[in-house]
Amino acid sequence: MKKAIKKWVKTLGPMALGIFFIWYSLSKFSSEELDQLWLNIKNVDLVWVIFSFSMGFVSHLSRAYRWKFLLEPVQIFPKFHNCFFSLMLGYLANLGIPRSGEVLRGATLATYENVKFEKTFGTIITERLVDLIMLLSIVGFASLSQSEKIFKFFKEQDINPFFGGLIIVSLILSLIIGLRIIKHSKIPLFKKIRGFIEELFKGMKSVFSMKKKAYFLLHTFIIWGLYVGMFYVLKFAFPNTQELGLEATLVAFIFGAFAMSVTNGGIGLYPIAIGLAFNAFDVSSATGEAFGWVMWGTQTGLVIILGGLSFLVLPLLNRR
Secondary structure, eight states, X not given: OHHHXXXXXXXXHHHXXXXXXXXXXXXXXXXXXXXXXXXXXXXXXXXXXXXHHHHHHHHHHHXXXXXXXXXXXXXXXXXHHHHHHHHHHHHHHHHHSTTHHHHHHHHHHHHHHTOOHHHHHHHHHHHHHHHHHHHHHHHHHHHHHTHHHHHHHHHHTTOOHHHHHHHHHHHHHHHHHHHHHHHHOOOHHHHHHHHHHHHHHHHHGGGXXXXXXXXXXXXXXXXXXXXXXXXXXXXXXXXXXXXXXXXHHHHHHHXXXXXXXXXXXXXXXHHHHHHHHHHTTTOOHHHHHHHHHHHHHHHHHHHHHHHHHHHHHHHHHXXX
């Protein structure tokens, strides 16, 4: 009974949080500001929206292709369409249950390519570590170039950034201690976990034994360049954001990236985060959140379309 309750809490908790943020996002506006929000969304320049949408699609293709380079060192040579649709299926799952998509993505590819799940999942962890380095690099660059505006924003919102850093350090230390206990334990359950982790590390080490490291790095820069580019081109779809520079785009991108990890696919919180980021650059909340809703809506729609299509396409493409 307790397990069932925990399962439902993990599944519905982030979704309920997202619904709350949607309500909060709309309730804090006056009727005039709400009218302005809807007007901004309704009058958006569709040419730039389609351009941003297309860049998101290309980034998914590049990510799927990059995955093949990580899989080769562990003797997995998948078909590109299996990589791509497994990826999109994972993204779709993340909208329902956060972080479940990585597991489903690895399991889907393992099923259709008839390989070990531990190896596919290990390469996904490696990929996420590389992406974390890229995200932290962007955070570091934006923090250094826009430190005055960012710290001013934290002060206005009564946020202590050092407290967040302390939590991250504590989590890392807890993980290290937990891994050391598992490594030296003789408990059967911990032995099984240790064996699973060893298989994961085989997949994770693939980044060091890749033959095409240059291509892997090229696609990594393409993916993250497209992510930032999606934001940059979308600013031209709104009259009040067209004059913003790359620095504002980077700050909004970072806020949006962290919002995505809190609720299912950033539902509800994503527009609020974008609105707050643009507030630091003297853009109204109505315009900033309209930008956030359009960005979130188009990219989430892309995931739903391609993820839903994956359910139909994968069995057909792998009939044999």
